[in-house]
Amino acid sequence: MDVSSNYTQLRASGHIAWSTSAPSLRTFYPAQPRTYIVRSLDLSQSGCVAMLDAGIDRLMPSRFNLLPTFKPSNITLQTSPGKGLGLFSPNMVYPGEALFAEHPILVLPYAVDAGVPLREAYDDMLSRLPAQTRQELLYFCQSTGAHEPTSAQHLISRITPFAIPLSVPNRDSSDVEMHRGVFLKMSRCNHSCGPNAVWRWDPESFSLILTAIRYINPGEEITIAYTNVSLPQHERRFNLRRSFGFRCACEWCTLDHKSVLESDAARFFLSTFWDSPSRPSFKAWCQESFYSSDTLILDHQRALRYIQREGLETLSSALPSTGIHMSDTIRHIDAISMCYAALEDIDKFAIWTRRAAEEREAFNVLGPDRKLVFSKWLSNPSCCPVWGAKKSTYLRG
Numbered sequence: 001m002d003v004s005s006n007y008t009q010l011r012a013s014g015h016i017a018w019s020t021s022a023p024s025l026r027t028f029y030p031a032q033p034r035t036y037i038v039r040s041l042d043l044s045q046s047g048c049v050a051m052l053d054a055g056i057d058r059l060m061p062s063r064f065n066l067l068p069t070f071k072p073s074n075i076t077l078q079t080s081p082g083k084g085l086g087l088f089s090p091n092m093v094y095p096g097e098a099l100f101a102e103h104p105i106l107v108l109p110y111a112v113d114a115g116v117p118l119r120e121a122y123d124d125m126l127s128r129l130p131a132q133t134r135q136e137l138l139y140f141c142q143s144t145g146a147h148e149p150t151s152a153q154h155l156i157s158r159i160t161p162f163a164i165p166l167s168v169p170n171r172d173s174s175d176v177e178m179h180r181g182v183f184l185k186m187s188r189c190n191h192s193c194g195p196n197a198v199w200r201w202d203p204e205s206f207s208l209i210l211t212a213i214r215y216i217n218p219g220e221e222i223t224i225a226y227t228n229v230s231l232p233q234h235e236r237r238f239n240l241r242r243s244f245g246f247r248c249a250c251e252w253c254t255l256d257h258k259s260v261l262e263s264d265a266a267r268f269f270l271s272t273f274w275d276s277p278s279r280p281s282f283k284a285w286c287q288e289s290f291y292s293s294d295t296l297i298l299d300h301q302r303a304l305r306y307i308q309r310e311g312l313e314t315l316s317s318a319l320p321s322t323g324i325h326m327s328d329t330i331r332h333i334d335a336i337s338m339c340y341a342a343l344e345d346i347d348k349f350a351i352w353t354r355r356a357a358e359e360r361e362a363f364n365v366l367g368p369d370r371k372l373v374f375s376k377w378l379s380n381p382s383c384c385p386v387w388g389a390k391k392s393t394y395l396r397g
């Protein structure tokens with residue numbers, strides 16, 4: 001291990017396998033021992049120490065964009081029944097509103113060459129953090145009620161990391177792209193099976209951004225999903241227990257037995273919606289007169305009701321045409337608007353097209369092209385390519 005004034009180089013010796021209690025850390029045996037660099041990144045007062053594969057370290061930009069600034073939302077840390085501490089919003093938050101952005105304090109690879117002396121690396125990393133940040137990390141472990149951590153490695157492994165992708169030198173290194181980011185504030189965000197916020201990694205500012213996906217009332221807890229929330233309760237429970245070691249106390253997991261069955265059925269309906277063979281495609285619905293005018297509309301409206309009831313605004317799926325991921329809420333609204341266009345129902349087409357534009361606007365995904373298309377359709381609905389597509393079948397029928 002070579003130590004210089006501002007960074008530490010760790011060379012995997014290729015034969016010492018360090019065990020670690022970190023649940024998410026994997027060790028592997030690469031053909032050539034890898035070299036890792038441990039160094040501080042100049043990001044914020046809380047400090048940030050990264051342990052990176054030397055190839056990845058070379059690709060790290062020397063500067064990052066400033067943290068995006070948002071309306072100060074004064075997130076508070078409070079007790080959440082059955083979940084320890086959690087993040088709460090004292091203010092009303094709107095769907096699509098960014099809650100906060102945060103730099104990591106530690107960045108580590110997900111998969112580390114088994115020859116790396118991890119214990120030394122973790123000691124080194126912690127010693128480089130400001131004393132105040134180290135204190136906060138310790139407080140994090142104490143407040144979760146667990147035993148005092150016995151080492152830096154133990155302490156770091158206690159904190160649930162977020163998976164952040166970093167640029168890798170080439171496609172062959174894609175297996176080492178994913179890193180564990182440890183965050184002081186974000187790591188307090190609890191899980192819910194109907195979360196009201198989502199997070200995303202912003203490589204330009206090297207930060208995690210938390211965004212509301214529905215209205216969050218003053219005093220409400222901010223939650224994210226730690227697991228696939230479209231699964232039935234017993235599978236979510238199994239996954240949360242296996243990966244994070246807790247039993248979920250969210251409002252969907254504490255329902256009575258009958259309501260859990262209803263919730264599972266709704267989640268199944270939503271997760272299989274786009275591939276369900278029993279539902280006609282839009283084209284088939286337009287062409288076949290035996291499909292009643294409201295079959296598809298009622299199904300999409302039911303999906304929107306379930307999304308709201310189950311708190312599943314987080315659901316998104318790949319569009320078959322482009323493969324691009326889009327919010328399921330937007331997809332259902334678009335589909336209803338197209339059905340009304342096909343039926344030449346001017347009033348309802350206008351209502352749902354406006355809703356499609358508003359939903360996109362809230363989440364900043366209403367590009368100028370789409371905005372123009374919507375305004376054209378609203379001023380002259382017959383411009384919509386599927387205008388009358390179902391009605392003409394009726395007339396033919």
Ligand SMILES: C[S@@+](CC[C@H](N)C(=O)[O-])C[C@H]1O[C@@H](n2cnc3c(N)ncnc32)[C@H](O)[C@@H]1O
Nearest residue numbers: 083084085160187188189190191246248249250
């Ligand atoms: C990343 S921490 C979240 C902050 C933590 N509650 C605290 O007091 O610092 C994850 C831990 O919080 C608790 N937790 C998070 N979501 C929960 C939920 N839905 N039900 C019960 N416990 C939860 C579990 O103990 C879990 O291991």
